[in-house]
Amino acid sequence: MDALRGAGWQPLPFTQFVVKIHSRCNLACDYCYMYEMADQSWSSRDKVMTPATMKATIRRIAEHARAHGLPAVNVILHGGEPLLAGTSRIDRFVADLRNALEPDVRVEAGMQTNGILIDESFLAAAAERRIGISVSLDGAEEDNDRHRRYAGGRGSYEAVARGLDLLGSAPHRPLFRGLLCTIDVDNDPIATYEELLRWEPPAVDFLLPHGTWSSPPPRRTADAGSTPYADWLLEIFERWYTAPRRETRVRLFESVIRMTLGGRSMTEAIGLQPARLLVVETDGTIEQVDSLKAAFDGAPDTGLTVREHPFDLALEHPSVAARQIGVDALSEQCTACSLRDICGGGLYPHRYREGYGFRNPSVYCPDLTKLIGHIAGRVRADT
Numbered sequence: 001m002d003a004l005r006g007a008g009w010q011p012l013p014f015t016q017f018v019v020k021i022h023s024r025c026n027l028a029c030d031y032c033y034m035y036e037m038a039d040q041s042w043s044s045r046d047k048v049m050t051p052a053t054m055k056a057t058i059r060r061i062a063e064h065a066r067a068h069g070l071p072a073v074n075v076i077l078h079g080g081e082p083l084l085a086g087t088s089r090i091d092r093f094v095a096d097l098r099n100a101l102e103p104d105v106r107v108e109a110g111m112q113t114n115g116i117l118i119d120e121s122f123l124a125a126a127a128e129r130r131i132g133i134s135v136s137l138d139g140a141e142e143d144n145d146r147h148r149r150y151a152g153g154r155g156s157y158e159a160v161a162r163g164l165d166l167l168g169s170a171p172h173r174p175l176f177r178g179l180l181c182t183i184d185v186d187n188d189p190i191a192t193y194e195e196l197l198r199w200e201p202p203a204v205d206f207l208l209p210h211g212t213w214s215s216p217p218p219r220r221t222a223d224a225g226s227t228p229y230a231d232w233l234l235e236i237f238e239r240w241y242t243a244p245r246r247e248t249r250v251r252l253f254e255s256v257i258r259m260t261l262g263g264r265s266m267t268e269a270i271g272l273q274p275a276r277l278l279v280v281e282t283d284g285t286i287e288q289v290d291s292l293k294a295a296f297d298g299a300p301d302t303g304l305t306v307r308e309h310p311f312d313l314a315l316e317h318p319s320v321a322a323r324q325i326g327v328d329a330l331s332e333q334c335t336a337c338s339l340r341d342i343c344g345g346g347l348y349p350h351r352y353r354e355g356y357g358f359r360n361p362s363v364y365c366p367d368l369t370k371l372i373g374h375i376a377g378r379v380r381a382d383t
């Protein structure tokens, strides 16, 4: 850190806060990084965020925003399953958050939910408090239920579909922000995409399943000639790109297009833009991006808590710095790569290899090479 500071580097303040309002889930999805991967810290945490921790979290967000003169912050309610915290707790948190920051700091409030507990009373509170809602869904019933199941093994699709029907209905639709789909390359890509479009989502985020070099994602073999994720995504890209009208936004595709044209990425999955996201766990622990849980036990730890420490101290953490310094944190292979400025080495946790840390190309390197190369080539040809 001293060397970085000495070279003139200054950390950028956090602008996005993921607040884990409830640490347990009513589903037991088999790919979940919270419960099924290396980090098992959830089992020792408070189940639900207490009013005192909520208050401390809000105080720290307000303190950080004012200290750095931020015009806006993005606060995402997350879990586990955030709706298990109950509507009144969620309502109180967002009301207090807005009171503490607005009007001088704009609050963009959102929630990532599995959708099962969406009901009229929550949607009324979400409308009142302006909470945007994103729902996780992996495609058609059979495809979704292969992974997204209750602990007893029953599929979740039916319950999620009920929640999405309600969220998508006329009075509530403005709250709908989009769908999050974790890729299973065994599902048909076009059928998956068209199934997601059935809900008319304003946006779809396709998520590469979390994995590392030490614990590779499904079907991601050491064979650099094999590109199952790029092949899957490119079928959807062509369907999306050549549609007569823009049916939905896909941040991954749009980010590659924007960066090909000199713009910025909209997702931390690719690009070299500094990571400015911080997580607060139910017990007030301050952590880094929670997908790091896929790397090793304790990977997201900062050793800080909202009760005792300002967020500025997290800016001093070496891994936070590594995710803010762009090219300087990349492996030699990534630094020399012609796609470096668009790919950025891929999502930080996907670079991890036991014994070597994070200074490696992404475990998805062959897929990213093919995906970005194809999209960038397509855009260049068209412009």
Ligand code: SF4
Pocket: 333, 334, 335, 337, 338, 339, 340, 343, 344, 345, 346, 361, 362, 364, 365, 366, 368, 369
């Ligand atoms: S992960 Fe692969 S494609 Fe991405 S920058 Fe590194 S070498 Fe290039």
